[in-house]
Amino acid sequence: MTHFEIDEEILPQADEEYKEIKKLIEVYSKEFIESQHQSRDLAPLLNEAKTENSSKANDFQIKENGMLVKKKIDKNENGRELIVVPEKYGDKIKSLCHDSTSGHLGIVKTKDRLARYLYWPNCYQEIEEYVKTCDPCERV
Numbered sequence: 001m002t003h004f005e006i007d008e009e010i011l012p013q014a015d016e017e018y019k020e021i022k023k024l025i026e027v028y029s030k031e032f033i034e035s036q037h038q039s040r041d042l043a044p045l046l047n048e049a050k051t052e053n054s055s056k057a058n059d060f061q062i063k064e065n066g067m068l069v070k071k072k073i074d075k076n077e078n079g080r081e082l083i084v085v086p087e088k089y090g091d092k093i094k095s096l097c098h099d100s101t102s103g104h105l106g107i108v109k110t111k112d113r114l115a116r117y118l119y120w121p122n123c124y125q126e127i128e129e130y131v132k133t134c135d136p137c138e139r140v
Contacts, residue, residue: 029065029067032067032086032089033065033066033067033068035086035088035089036066036067036068036084036086037066037068038086039086039087039088041086041087041120041121042068042084042086042087042120042121045060045068045070045084045121046060046062046068048060049061049062049068050062059071060084061081067083068084069081069082069083069084070082070084070119072119082115082117082118082119083117083118083119084118084119084120085118085119085120085123086120087120090120090123090126093114093118094114094126094127094130097110097113097114097127098110098127098130098131098134099134104134104136104137105131106131107127107128107131107132110127110130110131111124111127111128114127
């Protein structure tokens, strides 16, 4: 695997509309998983995932390969797993979810784009702040 190939276990198959989401994490899956486990921000989530008696609908889980995911039930009662992102990838992800490749979407659409595949603590507040302070968007 080259540095720019993305392990299919890292990102789910994206629809045609979300093809650029695969650009979000251009790292080896092992490096990404190590970043999750070394993150101070994600430590409480990792601890929750290690607690076997967690039965909440939106809880955290560690996959066989060591990746931390958040289980989410959407409004249609469909379950999906969101990849929990270490803070070091947050800026790049916010940029890709909002900036030029995404057409400078508003707050709601940018949050929706992120929430479809990814999660990190305070991600929605960070997206809101990012969009509110986007220079090209402020000029319009």
